[in-house]
Amino acid sequence: MKTKWLLFKIIIAIQTICTPLHVFGTDWRTLHSGQSGFVPSQAIIQYAGNMGALSIGTSWNYGKNKQWETDLCLGYVPKGNTNSSKATITIRENYVPWFKHIGNSHIYIEPLTCSIFLNTIFGDNFWQHQPNRYPEHYYEKLSTKTRVHIAFGQRIELELAKGIIRSIGLYYEFNTYDLRIRSLFQGEGVKFSDLWSLAIGFRCRF
Amino acid sequence: MNKIAYNIAVYTCLLLLSFLMTGCDHVFEYHPYDTRFDGEDALNNKAIDRIEQTLANNDSFCFAVISDTHIGYTSFEKAVASINANQDIDFVLHLGDLTDSGITSEFIKTRNILSNLNAPCVTLIGNHDFLGTGRYTFSAMFGNPDDSFVVGNTLFVIINTNSKEYDYAAPVPDISFMETIARNTQAQRTIVCMHARPGSDQFNTNIEPLFQYYVKSFPDIMFCLNGHDHSLQCDDLFNDGVIYFGTPSITKHQYRIFRINDNGYENEVVTF
Numbered sequence: 001m002k003t004k005w006l007l008f009k010i011i012i013a014i015q016t017i018c019t020p021l022h023v024f025g026t027d028w029r030t031l032h033s034g035q036s037g038f039v040p041s042q043a044i045i046q047y048a049g050n051m052g053a054l055s056i057g058t059s060w061n062y063g064k065n066k067q068w069e070t071d072l073c074l075g076y077v078p079k080g081n082t083n084s085s086k087a088t089i090t091i092r093e094n095y096v097p098w099f100k101h102i103g104n105s106h107i108y109i110e111p112l113t114c115s116i117f118l119n120t121i122f123g124d125n126f127w128q129h130q131p132n133r134y135p136e137h138y139y140e141k142l143s144t145k146t147r148v149h150i151a152f153g154q155r156i157e158l159e160l161a162k163g164i165i166r167s168i169g170l171y172y173e174f175n176t177y178d179l180r181i182r183s184l185f186q187g188e189g190v191k192f193s194d195l196w197s198l199a200i201g202f203r204c205r206f
Numbered sequence: 207m208n209k210i211a212y213n214i215a216v217y218t219c220l221l222l223l224s225f226l227m228t229g230c231d232h233v234f235e236y237h238p239y240d241t242r243f244d245g246e247d248a249l250n251n252k253a254i255d256r257i258e259q260t261l262a263n264n265d266s267f268c269f270a271v272i273s274d275t276h277i278g279y280t281s282f283e284k285a286v287a288s289i290n291a292n293q294d295i296d297f298v299l300h301l302g303d304l305t306d307s308g309i310t311s312e313f314i315k316t317r318n319i320l321s322n323l324n325a326p327c328v329t330l331i332g333n334h335d336f337l338g339t340g341r342y343t344f345s346a347m348f349g350n351p352d353d354s355f356v357v358g359n360t361l362f363v364i365i366n367t368n369s370k371e372y373d374y375a376a377p378v379p380d381i382s383f384m385e386t387i388a389r390n391t392q393a394q395r396t397i398v399c400m401h402a403r404p405g406s407d408q409f410n411t412n413i414e415p416l417f418q419y420y421v422k423s424f425p426d427i428m429f430c431l432n433g434h435d436h437s438l439q440c441d442d443l444f445n446d447g448v449i450y451f452g453t454p455s456i457t458k459h460q461y462r463i464f465r466i467n468d469n470g471y472e473n474e475v476v477t478f
Binding site for chain 2 (some may be wrong): 138188
């Protein structure tokens with residue numbers, strides 16, 4: 001509970017800083033110019049978020065205003081109560097509708113990020129389709145290997161004047177996934193608010 | 207630019223995200239199949255200690271049997287309330303399928319509901335609880351899939367019969383475990399508990415007669431208990447006088463109560 005309240009206060013603080021609104025920028029091209037083709041435009045480190053305890057990855061910006069991003073991340077799940085740790089791969093599609101500079105500073109806020117991502121985990125315990133030993137529809141429409149997630153979050157970034165790294169930023173996102181959404185409809189007594197868990201991360205733009 | 211529209215957008219996002227934040231139980235999650243969890247573990251050992259202490263030298267006792275709670279948390283909570291309202295019940299057996307997909311959050315949800323029981327509860331592993339890393343989470347949170355305990359002069363044998371989950375490549379059900387228990391017990395009568403009974407899609411068909419042979423090798427076998435089939439069952443499966451009592455899934459709003467005394471047992475189906 002304490003952690004939740006602390007985070008809630010941080011969001012309120014960011015939002016309050018953001019309140020004196022002067023400029024509403026949509027010209028992402030100035031922010032992300034210089035990238036083209038297959039050269040990644042961002043690097044990411046993320047903690048938690050149902051894609052590993054720690055994930056590292058790269059990201060590509062594209063679209064007319066460079067508001068679309070594709071992240072490719074490699075995650076590490078510690079072994080916990082099992083015999084071995086596990087690796088996961090995530091492909092995540094983000095849409096970032098707005099950004100805004102705070103006053104005349106180099107700090108800007110992205111008040112909403114919307115994401116959908118696929119995560120796949122490696123290991124003997126996981127299968128994409130139920131193995132042949134089961135009769136048809138035994139574990140109906142279940143893959144223990146791949147999960148589909150949706151996520152919503154916010155970011156704060158600092159533009160740097162010079163150098164290869166153009167900006168550094170922090171973000172958080174709440175995510176949920178297919179099994180949880182399904183449990184909302186399938187099982188009785190699962191609340192919408194039970195579905196979500198948090199990730200925090202760091203990203204820098206080149 | 208359009209300042210008002212931006213304000214509205216920002217505050218809508220704030221409201222949405224803060225709403226999500228105040229809801230979530232576990233702030234950070236590494237993976238749905240990450241087996242770490244906070245809070246109580248080894249629950250079967252703790253429950254068995256409580257049962258063996260409170261019912262030592264007590265040959266008359268009463269227990270409730272629930273099963274397959276994986277797709278009905280509301281029904282499950284109602285069952286717990288119903289069991290708590292009955293002062294006669296000394297302990298509870300859960301015959302498996304605590305989760306639907308074996309993900310850790312489902313185990314935690316089930317554990318939280320079970321913790322509301324006044325009586326101690328011993329839990330079996332069901333086939334759904336094997337999915338992904340479920341079997342590891344089960345072992346850490348509850349205990350060994352094969353176990354046994356003694357109440358008064360009655361031996362309870364808990365035996366993992368989910369052979370299909372091992373692709374029939376492991377000794378499940380573990381006959382040598384049954385043989386060891388049968389050889390070493392001082393108890394005078396026996397109740398055998400399992401998730402999937404012989405003849406079900408999980409059970410290794412090949413060893414059904416052998417399994418029954420060892421079931422009958424236990425001292426004065428009273429009856430067997432099973433879940434898995436989601437229906438109320440009462441069958442003499444091998445025509446040898448050993449009754450298999452099937453407990454329906456919790457969404458059928460039924461559980462069983464057994465009253466054990468010196469002369470034998472009475473069974474009752476409670477509808478809640």
